[in-house]
Amino acid sequence: MTAHASPSPALQPRVARQPIWDLAGALHGYELLYRTPDGVPAGVDRWQEPYQEEASAAVLDQLDRVAGPELSFVNITRGFLVQGRTLPPHAGRLVLEVVETVPADDAALAGLQRLRAQGYRIALDDFTASAAQLAMLPWADYVKIDCRDLLRHGTALVELARSHGALVVAERVSDARLVARCTRWGFDLLQGDALGAATTSAS
Structure with a gap:
């Protein structure tokens, strides 16, 4: 992971919402995304883990303000587990x-089980069937696959992702052609x- 400067503690970050839809066109939920105080993407995935964790905490702190009745998907790091x-x-x-x-060590796996028992749903982000993700798969309610990874790894990734009963989410569906392909891919x-x-x- 590439190191990145810390988010500024002096300014309140903002939150963006991106909808997640089922194949019938019904809204399933929103992913809540960290944005800079100016409202632009911050490249959080390139930050060091402590800063990623603070970004997640900043989004969660605003949940009451930005979340509706739908499901809210929020990225978390190992610290939350x-x-x-x-x-x-x-x-x-x-x-x-x-x-x-996030590595699938004993503490992280125990954290997944604890949070799921408390009623939180679990998603695995950017699934590529890494060893850690496969170890976490039995506790996943959702598995998210970047369409770019699917093109690299093949459609068998979708069936593997659903092998423990999770719903499989296509991410970065960027055009109508990908909408049709993701539907065919299951x-x-x-x-x-x-x-x-x-x-x-809004701020």
Whole structure:
């Protein structure tokens, strides 16, 4: 992971919402995304883990303001699984997206089981069938696959992702052709600019 400067503690970050749809065109939920105070993407996935964790905490802190009755998907790091960081009381409507860099050590797996038992739903983000992701798969309610990874790894990735009963979400669905292909490939849910760009909340 490339190192990145810390987000500024002096300014309040903003949150963008990108819709997630089922194949019938019904809204399933929103992914909530960290944005700079100016409302632009911050490249959080390139930050070092402590800063990623603070970005996740900043999004969760604003959940009451930006979330509706739909499911809210929020990226989390290992610290939310093993260090007891406070999560908002949105069990049943909050989907915790475990980022792809989280190792599947005993503490992380125990954290997945604990949070799921508390009513939080679990998603695996950017699934490429890494050893860690395969170890976490039995506790996943959702598995998200970047369309670019699917083109590299093949459609068998979709069946592997659903092998423990998770719903499979196509991410970065960027055009109508990909919408049609993801439907043929057997995805349950779709997310991407072709279906609705991420829009930033007002300050």
